[in-house]
Amino acid sequence: MKRKIIGLALAASASIFAATAAAAGTLDDVKTKGFVQCGVNPALAGFGAPDAQNNWTGMDIDFCRAVAAAIFNDPTKVKFTPLTAKDRFTALQSNEIDILSRNSTWTMTRDTSLGLKFAGIMYYDGQGFMVKKSLNVDSALKLSGAAVCTQTGTTTELNLADYFKSNNLEYKVVAFEKNEEVLAAYQDGRCDVFTTDQSGLYASRLTFGTPDEHIVLPEIISKEPLGPVVRQGDDAWFNVVKWTYYALVNAEELGVTSKNVEEMKASTNPEILRLLGVKNADGTAAGFGTGIGLSEEWVVQIVKGVGNYGEIFERNVGESTPLKISRGKNALWNAGGLQYAPPIR
Amino acid sequence: MSAAEGSSLEPRVSFWNDPNTRSYAVQAIMVLALVALGYELYANASVNLARLGKTFGYDFWYKSAGFDILQSLIPYTSSSSYGTAIIVGFLNTILVAVLGIFLATVIGFLVGIMRLSKNWLIAKIATVYVELIRNIPLFLQILIWYGAVLKPLPGPKQALNVGGFYLSNRGLNMPSPVFDSGAWLGLVGLIAGIVGAIILRRWARARQMATGQPFPYIWGGFGLVIFLPIIGLLVAGWPVSWDTPKLGAFNFSGGATIIPEFIALLFALSVYTASFIAEIVRAGIQAVSHGQTEAASALGLRAGLTTRLVTVPQAMRIIIPPLANQYLNLTKNSSLAVAIAYPDLVAMGGTVLNQTGKAIEVVLIWMVVYLSLSLLTSSFMNWFNSRMKLVER
Numbered sequence: 126m127k128r129k130i131i132g133l134a135l136a137a138s139a140s141i142f143a144a145t146a147a148a149a150g151t152l153d154d155v156k157t158k159g160f161v162q163c164g165v166n167p168a169l170a171g172f173g174a175p176d177a178q179n180n181w182t183g184m185d186i187d188f189c190r191a192v193a194a195a196i197f198n199d200p201t202k203v204k205f206t207p208l209t210a211k212d213r214f215t216a217l218q219s220n221e222i223d224i225l226s227r228n229s230t231w232t233m234t235r236d237t238s239l240g241l242k243f244a245g246i247m248y249y250d251g252q253g254f255m256v257k258k259s260l261n262v263d264s265a266l267k268l269s270g271a272a273v274c275t276q277t278g279t280t281t282e283l284n285l286a287d288y289f290k291s292n293n294l295e296y297k298v299v300a301f302e303k304n305e306e307v308l309a310a311y312q313d314g315r316c317d318v319f320t321t322d323q324s325g326l327y328a329s330r331l332t333f334g335t336p337d338e339h340i341v342l343p344e345i346i347s348k349e350p351l352g353p354v355v356r357q358g359d360d361a362w363f364n365v366v367k368w369t370y371y372a373l374v375n376a377e378e379l380g381v382t383s384k385n386v387e388e389m390k391a392s393t394n395p396e397i398l399r400l401l402g403v404k405n406a407d408g409t410a411a412g413f414g415t416g417i418g419l420s421e422e423w424v425v426q427i428v429k430g431v432g433n434y435g436e437i438f439e440r441n442v443g444e445s446t447p448l449k450i451s452r453g454k455n456a457l458w459n460a461g462g463l464q465y466a467p468p469i470r
Numbered sequence: 471m472s473a474a475e476g477s478s479l480e481p482r483v484s485f486w487n488d489p490n491t492r493s494y495a496v497q498a499i500m501v502l503a504l505v506a507l508g509y510e511l512y513a514n515a516s517v518n519l520a521r522l523g524k525t526f527g528y529d530f531w532y533k534s535a536g537f538d539i540l541q542s543l544i545p546y547t548s549s550s551s552y553g554t555a556i557i558v559g560f561l562n563t564i565l566v567a568v569l570g571i572f573l574a575t576v577i578g579f580l581v582g583i584m585r586l587s588k589n590w591l592i593a594k595i596a597t598v599y600v601e602l603i604r605n606i607p608l609f610l611q612i613l614i615w616y617g618a619v620l621k622p623l624p625g626p627k628q629a630l631n632v633g634g635f636y637l638s639n640r641g642l643n644m645p646s647p648v649f650d651s652g653a654w655l656g657l658v659g660l661i662a663g664i665v666g667a668i669i670l671r672r673w674a675r676a677r678q679m680a681t682g683q684p685f686p687y688i689w690g691g692f693g694l695v696i697f698l699p700i701i702g703l704l705v706a707g708w709p710v711s712w713d714t715p716k717l718g719a720f721n722f723s724g725g726a727t728i729i730p731e732f733i734a735l736l737f738a739l740s741v742y743t744a745s746f747i748a749e750i751v752r753a754g755i756q757a758v759s760h761g762q763t764e765a766a767s768a769l770g771l772r773a774g775l776t777t778r779l780v781t782v783p784q785a786m787r788i789i790i791p792p793l794a795n796q797y798l799n800l801t802k803n804s805s806l807a808v809a810i811a812y813p814d815l816v817a818m819g820g821t822v823l824n825q826t827g828k829a830i831e832v833v834l835i836w837m838v839v840y841l842s843l844s845l846l847t848s849s850f851m852n853w854f855n856s857r858m859k860l861v862e863r
Contacts, residue, residue, distance in 0.1 A: 211824050218522055218829070239827035240522030260720075270718040272640060277817065278824030283536045286548035297721070298538045299731075300821070301811045310811070313620045314639045315730065317720045357523045 151223055151355070151362035152196075152418050160202045163189035164222035167207030168305060170328040171442040171450075172228050172248075181205050185226040187437045188247055188353055192224060192369050194430030195423045209303050211278035214239055217356060224366055225354040228322065230280040235354070242363050245370035246352045249454040249463050251345035252284050253323040255330065258340050260317060265344040269294040274307045274316035276300065281321050284347040308332065322349045324442065324450060331447050364417045372424045374466035375400055376433035378457055383432040386425055400424050400469050413469055424469075434464060515830060530826045531556075537821060539813045541729050552822045556832075559818025560839060566735055566814065567801040567843070573740035574800060575793075578747025585752045596748065603745040609806055611742055616734040616810040623730075626721050636715055636722060639730065643715035646726035652706035659702025666698065667691030731812040735804065743800045747793065754789035755781060786858050794851035798844050805840075815839060 155161055165185055166173035173183040190200035206222050217225045218240060228250075229235075231243040254265050254273075262268065265288070275281050277300040289296045299316055301307045308329055311319040319326070323345060330336045353370065355363050376382075379397050381389050390403050402414050402421035414423035431437060435457075442450045456462025485491055519526060531553035538548050543561040546554055584596035603611070620639050624630065629638035636643040649656070667690070674687035703710060715725035758781050766776040807814040816836065823832040 211820050214824065214827060215829055218827075234825070234827070238524065240524045268720070270723060271720040277811075277821050282538075282821070283825070286536055286538045290548060295723070296538075297540060299540055299811045300537075300813075300817075302808050302817075302820070306809065306811070310620070313617075314625050315620055358521050 151359050152365055155196060155223055155362075159197070160204050161189060161193045161196065161224065162204050162206060162222045163192075164206045164208045164213055164216050164225040164227055165189070166227045166304075167209070169228060169325060170331055171324065171446065171448045172328065173205075173207075173226070182441065184247060184437055184441045185228060185353075187431045187441065188226045188370070188373075189224060191373060191427045191431045191437075192366060194426045195365065195369050195372070195419055198420070198422075198426040198430075200430035209278075210276050211302055214241065214354075217241065217354060220356075223355070223362070228325070228351045229354055230322075231350045231352055232280060240357045241354050242357050243350075244353045244355060244363060244367040246350040246463075247370065248324065248351045250322040250324050250349040250351050252281055252320060252347040252349055253326050253345055254342040255311075255319045255326045255339050256317060256342065258338050262342070265342045265346070266292060266294070268296065268318060270296070271317040272297045272299060272315065273318040273320055274299045274301070274311045275320050276304055276307050277302055279321075280347070280349065285320055288346045304329070322351070324448075327448050327450065328442075361418060365419065368417060368469075369427060371466035372400070372427055372469070373431075373434040373437065374457070374464050375469055376424060376428050377435040377464075378459070378466070381424075381428055381433060382436060383428055383430075386428045390425070396468070396470075519830075524827065526830060528828075528831055530822070530828050530831070533826075535822070536825070539818070540811065541732065541813055552826060555818050555822055556815070556835060559813055559815040562813055562818075563801075563804055563807075563815040563839075564843075566732065566739065566804050566807070566812070570736055570739040570743070570800050570804065571797050573736065574743040574747055574796070577740060577744035578796075579751050581744060581748035582751025582755070585748060586755060600745045600748050603742055604749075608738065608742045608803055609809065612735060612738040612806055612810060615738040616731070619730045619734045619737075626717060629717075629722075634712075634714055636717075638722075640721055640727070641730045641733065642728040643722040643725050644728075645712040645714045648711045648713050650709040650711065652709040653703065655702040655706040656699045656710075657702075659699035660695070662702075663695040663698035666694040670694065729812075731807070731810050734810055735807050735812050739800055739803060742803075743796050746796050746799075750789055750792045750796070751785070754785035754787075757788050758784045783858070787855075787860060790851060790855045790858060794848050794855075797847050797851065801843055801847065802840060 163186075165181065166183070168174045169183065171183055173181065173185040176182045186205070189203045189205070193202040194200040196202075206216065208216050208222075208225075208227060213225055213227050213229065214235070216222050225241075226247075228248070229243075230250075231246065235241050236243060254268070256262050256268075268289075273285060273296050275285060275298060282298070282300055285296075285298060288294075296318075299310060301310060304321075304325075307319065307321075310316060312333065319329070321329070323341065326341050330339055330341070333339060353366055355366050379389075379394070379400060381397060381400065386401070389397055390401055392398060399411050399413065401424055402411055404410050404421075410421050412421075414421040417423075420426070432440070435452075438452065438455060439445060442448045444451065452460070452462060454463045456464065458465040515526075532551050534549050535552045535555045536548055537555070539546055539555065539558055541562060542558045543565065544554070544558060546558050581596045581599055584592050585600070587593045587596070623637060623639040626636075626638045626640050629636040629640075629643070634645050667687075670690050671687045674685035674690075678684050713724050713726075715722040715727075762780055762784065763776055766780040767773075771779065804814055805816040808817040808820065811817075819832045819836055823829055826832075
């Protein structure tokens, strides 16, 4: 009898705790639950932030929508989880989210000891500094003795230490957990300098009451390749996310936009036909979409849903937006930039 | 009646109904279930770590951290190790907890006694304080204090200057003493002062026991502790210089700085906890029977002496156990520091966790440290409680 009770207790505890260990592929999980769970920035204009109507907007948001469009042919089948810089990787590691698309920098540590995989570089960025105009500072090298506000748990924090150390400058770091807290402290005068990725500086400046009173210093002190991240150990899901990004870039390169995608199906360019999954004359399918567990028209779905890479860029951070960021390094490789995607074939 | 006879008289119970067997069985099951639970947690964590290609271990402890910290009690640079960063955070937690406990106790006792005042206004002020402060979440109070410290204060260039102390939104910058050679005489004076104060107290007690004559040993002790080091330094030729804060391009350099994050956190924690301590003190004092004060005045003790010698010692026996809870709360609540950039154990651990990805390891450190701090505080308070307990004969 005692044996039986112990056995029952063991069985009960085993069944409670074993459930988390077993996991099917993320793609199957996502298809079953009917949406993509995406970790995003809670408030960074142009990259991830809810707008006045409480709809999520931004480049990182549109990437999640692109993945949803590729899987479900519906860019709205996404649920967003706003995450702080500190919590973002834990949320991904613990299966709370399927993709982390939150202006995260690709580094070796994150690729190795954090057990993550970066699927591509959505945005080539670099770290910069912002100061009040009234300080009359025109170079970061004149910042010795300054108090610098930044966000904890970021590469920013590390680059900052390196930069001031290598240039023999004194400084005090005030590191907050949330970006809103950093901005509030900077505006309250706790710090002389606010530092983050340059795109983030421009985006944050828009939220200030008097944006003209702040300037971004010319120095860029680091490489910040920002991109979507998935967990290690699920290559099928990694492929879906990685090739969604490549599809966006390839679509721009081949001139496929959300407006002309249907006409493009009649193109004579075999590259475009492969991209859009158009059947050959003899009725055989190219098989790229089905090869990664999606439909043949996956790129058509993506481009119809969110447009190509260029359209996403222009809509969220481009010259027509308040951010007015030029393509720069984020132009296509054949237009002087770094955005380059392997061919679909 | 012998034991053997007793057992033979007892009715025979079946093995399964024997209370002893049952209690052993229940205990064995509990132990096994606990072990199984522990094993399950361990196995689950290992499987999940393996799935992510991660390993468990504290080898990160000695690796270079690469980030700077706002406030450190020990030497720390960005090339120090992750372990040092966590120790810096731990010491910052200890600093705010110890000072917070001290301040909360002082404010709490003051407000608790004020609530019992016969003066209507004083009693009402204390009531409003308690009811207002203890009913607003601590997290909000920390943010309010931080805003209250930062927003009204001017920038460093317009800092308020009071006798070499500069108050600005960068904190309180003040001169710090620099001790040159020969300053050890001051340290000798300090030690002599402390020892002298203890001897003085013993002597004063013994004399009062013998003759009934009281001696103001508290003031005498203070005098010894303060003046003996000064005399020591004077003998050495005053080898003390002051490092005064100087305004640079952005901030003050030199001297000592109390950062606004620390001020805000310390005030928030002590003011909040003091509102609970005040109620404990009030309850403790009210629980002392009125007969005790009447007896004291019948013996001819004045009101002040009655409070100090009769009421408070008896009230302390009621106050100390719940006071320990408040001290534990304050220590644990200090982890809310992360919201206002105070680099405490949780903030530093969080940064290390994020940079290294060692989640389980860092969370274990947090748990062990807070558990040990709590156990340490409560064992000290238990010791203090047993000292203050009524000695029964």
